[in-house]
Amino acid sequence: MTTLADGEWHRLHPASPLLRGGLFIVAILGFIISNLRERLIDFFFHVPTYGDDPIDELFRRGAVGWALLGVVVILVVILVAFYLSWRMHTFRVSGEVVEVRSGLVFRSNRRARLDRIQGVNIVRPFIPRLFGAAKLEVSVAGQDANVHLAYLGSAAADALRRDILHLASGARAAAALPSDAAPDAAAEGEDWVEHAGTRAAGSALGPSLGSAIGTAAGGIAGGIGGFATDRAHEFFAPELDPDAAPPESVVRIPPGRLIGSVIFSGFTVFVLIAIAVLIWSVSAGGSGWLLIAIFPGLIGSLSFYVNRFTKSLRYSIAGTPDGVRVGFGLLSVSNETLPPGRIHAVRVSQPLIWRPFGWWQVRINTAGHSTNKGAAGEAHTTTLPVGTLADVARVLELILPGFDSDSGSENGREKLLVDHGVRSPGGDDGYTNAPRRAAWLRPFSWRRTGFTVAADTVLLRRGFVSRELTLVPLARLQSIAIEQGPIQRMLRLAKLRVHTVAGPVVATLPVIDVREGERLFERLSAGAISSARADTSHHWADPGHPLNRAMPDRPAQTLAPAAEAAL
Amino acid sequence: MPDTTEGFAAPVPPAPAPVAVSVSEPAPELAQTLDPAGRLELPVAGEWKRVSPRYVVVEIVGTVIFGLVLCAGATALWLLAEVSWAPIVLALIVVVTLVVVLFEPRRVRSIGYQLRQDDLLFRRGIMFQRFVSVPYGRMQLIDVTRGPVARWLGLADLKFVTAAASSGVLVPGLAFDDAEALRDRLIELAESRRAGL
Structure with a gap:
């Protein structure tokens, strides 16, 4: 247990206001630099500038002092605002709730009950990731009801998530969770929490400097070089910590398949139709307005492909003691942990275009x-963007405990049912199917339309052209x-x-027989x-309450007798 | 659940008009296909509780107002825009509204609910039947609302909200005291069977 989850109030990473408002600052810098382009060229390459600009005007009027004063005042105001916003933004994690207080003029206070947590998400956008910061988001049920902690130290965020999930799991008796990463993380967490006072002055000077001060307080030896090495290590570390999950429970997506899935998608069909229309209109001697209308969109679609690909790279799904962990991203990294019992429905589907590949x-x-957007810019609801049937079986095993993959066990029946659910053309295969007269309403899919109940889960099978199986x-x-x-x-x-x-x-x-x-x-x-x-x-x-049947180190739980009797 | 069908004595609908039947269907299938036994009827033991007969008035007022608005539109088309087919539309609207009003008492009689051991069972519809079962433990909140006509008649609507938006169980036309009593009873039941999401 780190000091962050001890029920006391803590502050966020000192650079948080800068990182949150980071885009704004970058935009202002960009504006200034682009306006001073000629001056900079003159300064570095001694190419004289031509024409007037505001700085010449300032020189001429002798108002340099006033201008500098203005800049200083603005800087001080920004620093004070950042400092106060950091100072007032506090959070605490106790045995029952996660609570965040923030705001200077408009105070806000938000609490999430730990036993209502639906998932904990850690996002590392590209720029904060360079500085070793991460955003933690605790999702609870409801629209816009999530608790955000932006930003925390990267390792502190991981440790805090572990603690939140640990507290939420109710396993307080067995508090001594063996974890290799926890002590380091705790150390880093303490580091910036305890030195908050010393760092306060430098809080708005930028994360590298702020952290540099922190490091200096601990010992000058490391310095900025050490900070940079740490960041580089973090940046190039594997997305999924090898200690976090047993490797046999990890499902990954090879880049080749990822490219394939992005190319063979409904969007490509759309693009091809657009190209065909374009060629037809040009060859038929059209007036060219269609070219103007469609062509820019086609170029834009390229960026869509690149975007989807980079966002889904390094995709991994793994079982951890506190739920399923879904992580992805090449530059901006995100990973979410869904505790057991937070998944309300699952659909395994196959678009027609993927059928030859078995995806x-x-x-x-x-x-x-x-x-936050999930992989491929979709919502966080796509657990496996593309995978083979073996991958599907492993993912189902993780997200729906009870659907084990090894067919030799007592759960072999469920595995078989899933297999039949996705692939079988219908018939007597464990499913109760729609009768023949359903062909009036479902001419193709009536054979496959059916249901079965297994392991406290209802399986609904449907679809002939694009096959799908829904598990609730x-x-x-x-x-x-x-x-x-x-x-x-x-x-x-x-x-x-x-x-x-x-x-x-x-x-x-x-359709089903009445x-x-x-x-x-x-x-x-x-x-x-x-x-x-x-x-x-x-x-x-x-x-x-032994649950969580997905974990290999925990005994498989048998069905509740009452439930079995009822079914 | 005992396999007895009682309580709700639904009048058997008129035999459906024969439709084209697949040639691949064997003859006995054909006979069964036209059998009214195809009607959806849950084998539930309990008595269906009905909504107040006065609720028919609320429905009729709503239908008539809607019909009048449509009629006004058609009349405007006819008299102001001088569209030649507008009178036909007008007549059609009047006929449809009358038919709907005629069937209104029957539709209201089809609305029913049952408080079973662990769930609430709700039904409505004659042509398009719908049965919904909501476990008490799944209720997130209960709404009691009263429209102007319903208030005049001393009626209220009761709505059960679960975490699923599509559950949508709305029991209309309960006497106001009954609605409040039912709400309190349901909250009590939900408390004793509290479940997570």
Whole structure:
């Protein structure tokens, strides 16, 4: 446990205001430099300048002193504002809540209850990452309800996340979590917290200088050189700390496949159509306005490809003791930890264009929504942007404990069901499928449209052209609806909807035999209640509530008997 | 759950008009396809609680106002813009509104709810039927709202909100005292079966 999570108030990284307002400062600097371009050329290369500019005017009027005074006043105001904003921005992490106080004129105070945490996200945008700073975001359910800590020292952020998750897990009895990185992180955390006073003066002088002062306080030996080496080490360190997760639970995406998935996407089809239209219009002797309309967009699409690619590079999904960790990014790095039981629905899908390659995508619904964009600029709901079936099995095992990958175990049935769910064309394969008369409504996919219930999870299979399988843990299910319109009544069919929190995954079974549908409705409503009662994932590591079946070092938990009876 | 169907005595809808049936369907299938047994009916034991018959007035007022607004639009088209087909549209609107009003009592009678052991079961609709089951522990909040007409009739609407936006269980037309009592009862039930998200 580091000093940051001791329930006392702490301050953020001293350079936080600068990093938060960093873009603004850079913009001003850029403006000044571009305006003084000729002066700088003159200064360095002795090329005389021509014409008047504001500085000549200042010289002529003898107002250099006033101008310098103005600059100094502005600098002092900025420094004081930064200092006060840093000084007033405090946070604390206690056994129950994460709390942040900020603001000088408009005070704000925000608390998040630890047992309601939906995920903890650490983002390192490119510039703050150069300075060894990171942003920590605690997501809780609700719109714009997240708690932000921007910025913290990079290692301190990692340590604080570990502590928050540890406190939230309810495993307070077993506080001695073996961790190699924790002591170092604690040391760094203490370093800047304790020296806050000494650093206060230099707080706005820029992170490198501020840290340099800190280092100097500890011993001049290191100095700026040591700081630079540290930053370089951090920058080139692997995205996923090898100690953080057992390597067998890590799923990665090879760059080749990533490029393929970006190229073979719906967007490419769109671009190709645009190009075809363009060629047709030019060859048909069009007036050229179409060229003007479409061509810039085509050039812009190139940057889309590059962007998606760099943002998804170094993608990794791993199981850690406190949940699934999803990390990605080449320059700006982001990684999110989702504690167990925070995933409300999962969809495994395959667009038609990916079928020859055997690639699949996994998306999830969660109650908390990070404000930062996820990989590939999508929301944080894409857990696996592209992967093979083996990857899918491993990801499912991580995000839905109980869907183990090794088919020899007692969970072999679930693994088989997932396999059938995504690949089987239909038939007698463990799923209850729609009857033949459903072909009136679903001419292609009726064979595959079906459901099954396994390991406290309902699996809904659908889609023929683009195949998809939706999994909803019964303990997370919010409500169930069954519907029937006049045409479905004539065909003795019904439609079943499983309601989960909002997200990209919509769990519906468009057609099912009406009697089967009624039975499934009753079964799910009973199963949802018993699963919710047996669910303890709000304190997932509470002693006496062994959960988290995903972790290899913890014993696999058998189904709650009540839930099994209900199903 | 016992497999008895009772409580809700839904009038059997008129036999659906025969439609084109697949040639690949065998003959017995065809007979069954046109069987009214295709109706969705949950085998639930309890008694369906009904909303107040006065709620029909609220629905009719709403429908008539909507119909009048449409009629005004059509009339404006007819008289001001002198569109020749506007009278046909006008007649159509009047007929549709009348039909909807005629079926209103039947639609209101189809709304029902049950407080089961661990969940609330809700149903509505005749042509388009819908059953929803919401476990008590999933309720996030309960809204009681009253529109102007409903207030005049002493009615209130009760809405259950879960973490899923699509749950959308709205029990309309409860007597105001009943709505408050039901709200308190549901909150009590939700408290005793509290679950996380």
